[in-house]
Amino acid sequence: MEMKDSLKYISDANRPEEEVPTEEPQRQYYFIGRARRHLEEMSKKAGRPLTFCVTTFGCQMNARDSEKLVGILEQVGYVEESEEEKADFVIYNTCTVRENANQRVYGRLGQLGRAKKKNPYMMIGLCGCMMQEPHVVEKLKKSYRFVDLIFGTHNIYKFAELLCTRMESERTVIDIWKDTDKIVEDLPVERKYPFKSGVNIMFGCNNFCSYCIVPYVRGRERSRDPKAVIREIERLVSDGVVEVMLLGQNVNSYGKNLEEPMTFARLLKEVEQVEGLKRIRFMTSHPKDLSDELIEVMGHSEKICRHLHLPIQSGSTRILRKMNRQYTKEHYLELVEKIREAVPGISLTTDIIVGFPGETEEDFQETLDVVRKVRYDSAFTFLYSKRSGTPAAVMEDQVPEDAAKDRFGRLLDEVQKISAEACAVHKGSVQEVLVECRNEHDASLMTGRLSNNLLVHFPGDMSLTGRLVRVRLDECKGFYYIGSQV
Numbered sequence: 001m002e003m004k005d006s007l008k009y010i011s012d013a014n015r016p017e018e019e020v021p022t023e024e025p026q027r028q029y030y031f032i033g034r035a036r037r038h039l040e041e042m043s044k045k046a047g048r049p050l051t052f053c054v055t056t057f058g059c060q061m062n063a064r065d066s067e068k069l070v071g072i073l074e075q076v077g078y079v080e081e082s083e084e085e086k087a088d089f090v091i092y093n094t095c096t097v098r099e100n101a102n103q104r105v106y107g108r109l110g111q112l113g114r115a116k117k118k119n120p121y122m123m124i125g126l127c128g129c130m131m132q133e134p135h136v137v138e139k140l141k142k143s144y145r146f147v148d149l150i151f152g153t154h155n156i157y158k159f160a161e162l163l164c165t166r167m168e169s170e171r172t173v174i175d176i177w178k179d180t181d182k183i184v185e186d187l188p189v190e191r192k193y194p195f196k197s198g199v200n201i202m203f204g205c206n207n208f209c210s211y212c213i214v215p216y217v218r219g220r221e222r223s224r225d226p227k228a229v230i231r232e233i234e235r236l237v238s239d240g241v242v243e244v245m246l247l248g249q250n251v252n253s254y255g256k257n258l259e260e261p262m263t264f265a266r267l268l269k270e271v272e273q274v275e276g277l278k279r280i281r282f283m284t285s286h287p288k289d290l291s292d293e294l295i296e297v298m299g300h301s302e303k304i305c306r307h308l309h310l311p312i313q314s315g316s317t318r319i320l321r322k323m324n325r326q327y328t329k330e331h332y333l334e335l336v337e338k339i340r341e342a343v344p345g346i347s348l349t350t351d352i353i354v355g356f357p358g359e360t361e362e363d364f365q366e367t368l369d370v371v372r373k374v375r376y377d378s379a380f381t382f383l384y385s386k387r388s389g390t391p392a393a394v395m396e397d398q399v400p401e402d403a404a405k406d407r408f409g410r411l412l413d414e415v416q417k418i419s420a421e422a423c424a425v426h427k428g429s430v431q432e433v434l435v436e437c438r439n440e441h442d443a444s445l446m447t448g449r450l451s452n453n454l455l456v457h458f459p460g461d462m463s464l465t466g467r468l469v470r471v472r473l474d475e476c477k478g479f480y481y482i483g484s485q486v
């Protein structure tokens with residue numbers, strides 16, 4: 001059963017209940033139709049088509065969720081507008097993993113509020129992880145009353161219904177669920193790229209790393225039925241997709257809670273069988289659950305890309321314990337060795353947090369030591385950000401900001417130096433790239449992605465988009481290459 005929060009203010013006025021389907025996704029298709037009629041009227045009044053802009057903060061999960069919102073908006077009849085200031089319906093799909101993401105949202109909301117005063121058709125919607133925090137919704141209700149629609153991560157599938165409710169009343173619609181065990185399949189999605197796509201394989205997280213807010217805002221782990229995953233990928237492939245990114249907060253624990261449990265490695269094997277699919281990526285892996293079976297599958301696969309994102313967070317076993325990560329520095333280094341042996345040349349990337357409570361200079365040196373030993377192809381480095389409600393927020397010995405910033409700077413220097421060196425080793429090689437888009441700065445160049453996730457820019461035209469071509473990596477520019485098609 002889905003659990004709903006008390007913050008539910010949906011007006012059921014004007015809704016002839018008997019006609020409304022109760023089953024999903026039929027119910028949402030019904031509301032898409034109903035919203036469509038409202039929008040037609042609004043457009044007629046405005047004398048022009050009404051537009052939308054969805055702005056995404058945060059991770060790949062959010063990016064995929066935004067594609068679902070866009071899919072519904074387009075079916076309702078809204079036209080996409082890339083400039084937020086010009087759009088009639090602006091939606092922020094928010095992230096709350098670090099405090100500065102929240103601050104940015106409030107700042108930009110202020111601007112939107114001013115724009116709304118000038119546009120009688122304008123609506124503002126907020127959704128995503130930040131909305132799952134009760135204090136955020138309280139603040140919005142108090143200080144940002146002009147927001148039209150607020151919903152969370154668990155009921156995003158209900159977007160059409162919520163939108164329709166807002167169109168039929170003058171009140172702000174707020175619908176946030178604390179958690180859910182529901183997964184609704186087969187709703188419309190509009191992909192950003194025709195040739196590659198994210199595919200959710202699981203939602204939520206059960207790990208409770210002590211710094212992390214994700215388990216509180218994304219709920220408990222739920223895996224999608226493998227058949228639904230494969231069916232979605234088959235459909236995507238028949239629609240032109242050649243690369244998929246399997247998405248989950250912790251893909252390595254995929255399948256544990258299914259009626260018929262299965263492993264992530266087995267799912268990968270099944271995905272590999274999908275004819276016409278060329279490349280498989282996945283995100284994110286937790287070191288504690290990375291199995292030998294998975295390493296073996298990666299070693300034998302033709303389609304799984306030679307890239308593994310394996311967040312370490314800290315190199316100090318003492319800090320890892322306080323983070324509740326459930327592995328040691330040594331265990332992590334062993335894993336890296338095993339992976340490199342099974343998949344020679346694999347690119348390894350990571351996430352690192354600096355300034356976790358209690359981190360000393362010695363702990364930080366352990367992190368630097370891991371960075372030097374693993375030699376990451378790239379690393380995302382973060383200053384620890386206190387998230388209220390998490391165990392780490394109330395730990396003693398919060399690290400002073402200047403010490404954390406100093407460590408952050410030193411870490412960044414080391415990471416950048418190493419990744420530039422790691423990037424350079426491919427110089428002169430010929431590799432297959434998936435051509436993604438025209439180069440932003442030079443229209444004579446196309447941009448492609450290597451299996452190991454590096455980008456290469458090379459002379460070409462738009463007809464190559466979505467194709468796999470062979471490119472020589474001529475010139476290393478630190479984080480990317482300039483190449484030529486062979």
Ligand code: 5AD
Pocket residue numbers: 097098211212213311313351352353382383384385386387
């Ligand atoms: N402070 C800083 N970084 C964090 N991350 C998650 N929570 C926090 C936090 N409270 C980082 C982790 C994670 C990445 C997505 O964000 O490194 O892997």
Ligand code: SF4
Pocket residue numbers: 057058059060061062094095096097129214217218
């Ligand atoms: Fe941000 Fe985490 Fe939500 Fe992704 S799942 S948007 S990283 S808070």
